[in-house]
Amino acid sequence: MKILLDTSVLFPGFRHPDLRRKLIWKLLEKGVTPVLTDYILEELKANIEEGYSDEEARIALRLLLEILQTGQVEVKTVEEYGPYWEEARGLIREKDAPILAALMLPDIDYFVTRDKRDFLEKNKKLQETEWREKIKSPPEIIALLEEKEPYG
């Protein structure tokens, strides 16, 4: 199983700050492949550089690089999700369209975001498509994976 992670689930929110730890643990425990995109990586980098001190940013970026070097996190590029961009652009705000396009890739099972309300629940057009089933909040993914066998 492959799950696309939104930037929002990798940074702590003001409510439920421990949710992201539970989420990542559950993904790894259940043998799920975490997926990012070049766009999400660029966003992660921008948020780290803007929100943290130089020293914290240096360490955080090095850790991100080490995470990628394990080869256990898959990264989708614009060349892969680009063909779905036009369809995605017709369903959602432009800046979110590259994420929706990546979610449309046939090997992506789910997309997990802290912002499901904005991404899906406020978007009637998207709610009427098959893609809605793939968009989950962290508690939903955790619950879904609870039912799955470890390393299944």
Next chain:
Amino acid sequence: MAMKTVQIRLTEEQLRRIDEKVKEGKYPNRSEAIRDYVRRAELWELFSRFLDLTERRPLSLETLEQTRQKVYHNFLEPRLQQSQAAAQRGRKGSPAR
């Protein structure tokens, strides 16, 4: 990659669970199962350090939205246009059927 042989001690319960996975065909043998557990533990360790480091500074959804907007215009939009132009050139250059 060259492998080294080491002796490790596991509880009966741990070994039973590993053997079950091998029997189910999820791993070809015990070694591969243990290597997979180690790989995942390494990844968890790295993620854990990243989460610890970023713990003290929560980012609101509004902040994340603003950054996404900037990254879209500065990084992704030019790439998407390039990728689409390349696809179009490819279509024009491909022989007619």
